Amino acid sequence: MVTEALNDGDRRNFLIKLTSVVGGAGVAATCVPFVASMNPSSDVLAKAETEVDLTNITPGGMHTVAWQGKPVFILHRTPEQIKASTESNGGLQPEADSNRVQKPEWLVVIGVCTHMGCVPNKEGPGWECHCHGSQYDDSGRVIRGPAPKNLEVPPYRFVADNKIVIGKA
Amino acid sequence: MNKFMMVLASCCLAASALASSEVKLDTVKVGVDASTVGRGVEAMMSDCHSCHSMKYIKYRDLVSLGVDSKKVDEWRGDQPLDAALMAQMPEADAMAAYGSAPPDLSLMAKAREGGANYVYSYLLGYYTTPDGTTHNHIFPATKMPDILGMSNAKEAAERTAIQSKARDIVSYLVWASDPHAQERQSLGYYVMGYLFVLTLMLYFVKNQIWAKLK
Amino acid sequence: MPHRIINWIDQRFPLTSFVKHELTGYPTPRNLSYWWNFGFLAGFVLMLQVATGIFLAMHYKADVALSFDSIQHIMRDVNYGWLLRYLHSTGASAFFFVIFIHMARTLYYGSYRAPRELLWWTGQGLLLLLMGTAFMGYLLPWGQMSFWGATVITNLFRATPFIGDEVVIWLRGDYTVGDATLTRFFALHYLFPFLIIGAVIVHLVALHTVKSSNPSGINLQDKDNIPFHPYFTIKDLYGLGLFLMLYSVFVFFMPDSLIEPANNIPANPMVTPNHIVPEWYFLPFYAILRSVPNMVGGVVAMGVSVLIFAFMPYLDRSRIPGGAHYRPMFRGLFYFFAIDMGVLGYIGYIPPTDQSILIGQVATFIYFTLFLLLPFLSKFEERWLMKRGLTPEIEALIASEAKEISEKRSKR
Structure with a gap:
């Protein structure tokens, strides 16, 4: 077998190096579509924003919508509920009600208990989580543990008087 | 190699032989610009969607295509942006009215031999016989009425307007059948350019390495 | 460091020698x-x-x-x-x-x-x-x-x-x-x-x-x-x-x-x-299926048309080296076969008519005939080439192979 033509000088050859770099870049670029295909597809991303029509929620009524697969509570608060919420600053994690709403009559919170991720039930004033007994008021603030934090307020905006889009502030 | 070339050549021959035995299709130059496709969307919305669905197209796709979002809001009413473009008439009613369910149009531009040319020729293929009934050259068994009115259009200007409307609709259908076609082609130019450069370099490297062999 | 890792592996697994023998150094x-x-x-x-x-x-x-x-x-x-x-x-x-x-x-x-x-x-x-x-x-x-x-x-x-x-x-x-x-x-x-x-x-x-x-x-x-x-x-x-x-x-x-x-x-x-129609790569075989009027016969013919290639080592009885390159008859047969495949592909693609079925049947007949003729043709061709006198090029090839075989034998 002819082997004498092989020598290590080849390795230092500029053309071979350049070609390897260009080829390697191509292989790396080819990986992009494969990796990207595992990211959320456009129909999943479309769920990043949820549009909610508020017309049919009566004062005192609550509506649960799915946003990115999670329940979001939309509470149409009565003047009494607003009054009760603004008078206190909550319990374990004090926060003014005005920081948690854009319009006092509409409370929008993610319905996932900040303790272990159960979905709290609307009971009496506020919510109670049946998993471990945490309680939240009508502003979604935790007033009894073991939950450590208030219910999270998702980013949302009013696109009309009676329409909100959850997902982008 | 020869074997493949033969098969390929025979396929081309077969395709031309087939085409000649069927009705001759008009050729349409499909538009890919947003305005043509946008006009096609509007024409479809007013003339086609009462019976036909486009179930693989969502309202959000129209928005990202560049259709005015106010118009999209008008069309979708209280449906979410993520809703598919469904027919306004329930399928059962359409069955009762026409005797067959109107096909979904999402893939129509790809689902017939002749593609866009077929749809274009079909839309314009209506004519009226002396006894007053309307037929279609391209698809004689069609149940669809002459929506664009080609069979009644006498004046040249009117016919031209209908032709241009048909072209808009077909352009939209072509986009809908493969929404990533533009992206695919523009990526294709980069890929071809890259491969050309790389192959050229590999060719030089190959020559260099083989030149050392006595 | 990489050297040490490779050493470590080589003591436990024939990595370097495998790469050398079967990949980089494969003659x-x-x-x-x-x-x-x-x-x-x-x-x-x-x-x-x-x-x-x-x-x-x-x-x-x-x-x-x-x-x-x-x-x-x-x-x-x-x-x-x-x-x-x-x-x-x-x-x-x-x-x-x-x-x-x-x-x-x-x-x-x-x-x-x-x-x-x-x-x-x-x-x-x-x-x-x-x-x-x-x-x-x-x-x-x-x-x-x-x-x-x-x-x-x-x-x-x-x-x-x-x-x-x-x-x-x-x-x-x-x-x-x-x-x-x-x-x-x-x-x-x-x-x-x-x-x-x-x-x-x-x-x-x-x-x-x-x-x-x-x-x-x-x-x-x-x-x-x-x-x-x-x-x-x-x-x-x-x-x-x-x-x-x-x-x-x-x-x-x-x-x-x-x-x-x-x-x-x-x-x-x-x-x-x-x-x-099937995909283009199945067309010739599909044409053979359609050409045989009997259902079982058609299926058998199609199966045989794919499997018959396996008999090539025995159907080709010529000892002249170089494949079709030094063998004009075999070369002719090869191109004729390629054309026949093309015809079958075309017949497989178009809708069947009386005429296309007939062409398909002739092409199918030729397809199998070429294989069956090969043993006789290759032997005939070999004799003809020998009689006509082999070119020095081919003689040299045969001689060099004979030399190599005898060298190998003496080494053993």
Whole structure:
């Protein structure tokens, strides 16, 4: 077998190096579509924003919508509920009600208990989580543990008087 | 190699032989610009969607295509942006009215031999016989009425307007059948350019390495 | 550090010696032409199909109610899903394109001759596995052509003696091609590539035992061999670049030219499309099926038409080296066969008419006749060439082979 033509000088050859770099870049670029295909597809991303029509929620009524697969509570608060919420600053994690709403009559919170991720039930004033007994008021603030934090307020905006889009502030 | 070339050549021959035995299709130059496709969307919305669905197209796709979002809001009413473009008439009613369910149009531009040319020729293929009934050259068994009115259009200007409307609709259908076609082609130019450069370099490297062999 | 790791491994596993013997230092005939690039290309396309296939399977749903929609989901919603799908659907055609050339090269240069029979037969097995994989994959989009293609092909098994109908139902798991069929085809379509990889390893072990054939048709002396790396790694890569350009033209600019329009209509068991055709790579064999008026006969003829290649080492009785290169009659036969394949492909594509059926029957007859004539023709040709006097070139080839054989014998 002819082997004498092989020598290590080849390795230092500029053309071979350049070609390897260009080829390697191509292989790396080819990986992009494969990796990207595992990211959320456009129909999943479309769920990043949820549009909610508020017309049919009566004062005192609550509506649960799915946003990115999670329940979001939309509470149409009565003047009494607003009054009760603004008078206190909550319990374990004090926060003014005005920081948690854009319009006092509409409370929008993610319905996932900040303790272990159960979905709290609307009971009496506020919510109670049946998993471990945490309680939240009508502003979604935790007033009894073991939950450590208030219910999270998702980013949302009013696109009309009676329409909100959850997902982008 | 020869074997493949033969098969390929025979396929081309077969395709031309087939085409000649069927009705001759008009050729349409499909538009890919947003305005043509946008006009096609509007024409479809007013003339086609009462019976036909486009179930693989969502309202959000129209928005990202560049259709005015106010118009999209008008069309979708209280449906979410993520809703598919469904027919306004329930399928059962359409069955009762026409005797067959109107096909979904999402893939129509790809689902017939002749593609866009077929749809274009079909839309314009209506004519009226002396006894007053309307037929279609391209698809004689069609149940669809002459929506664009080609069979009644006498004046040249009117016919031209209908032709241009048909072209808009077909352009939209072509986009809908493969929404990533533009992206695919523009990526294709980069890929071809890259491969050309790389192959050229590999060719030089190959020559260099083989030149050392006595 | 890397050196130490390799040392550590080498004490426990023959890594370096394996790479040296079988990859980088593998002795390869220096006179290989570009027709010898297609084995490597076939391996590359196999890897490409496996990679795109696995990523497509992450989004595909094998269910008659969902599969058509899931393909559209891939084409429209999944990031670069359209690219993966077109790479895969075009890749199927590319695979057959490469394999057919690989086979044509073997036939032209007589690479199937002793001692390469097993190499040729493992290749035949690979072709059958590839055909099976392609056929099952074609059902998955659940379009009209998918459905009716699978219906027709599974019906071929009705030709099984005595239990034909039962076999067909067993294959489908249903009275017609249905949900059970789709799900099992998906399972097997995912499995088969790995069987192919296994068979490729067997194919390569056989190759490395008998070494590559070469255009001269004889085993070269050792001085005419060169190490695989860097000479053939770079030659294969250069060939790959050319191949990828052709492939990319199809993937990016005309991917639908390889997909029948009717497959963009969801499967409908109640309506058969007017004109059903298999994919281009099955057309010649499909034409043979249609040419035989008897159902069982047609199925047998089609099966034999694929398997008959396996007999080539025995059908070709000539001892003249160099394949078709030094053998004018065999060369004529090769090109005649290629044309016949083309005619069969064309007949398989067009809808059957009286005339096309007749042409198909003649082409089918020629197809088998060529194989059956080969033993006599190759012997006759050998005698004729001997009588006419071999050219010094061929004499030299035969002499050098004889010398090599005697050297090997004396070494032993």
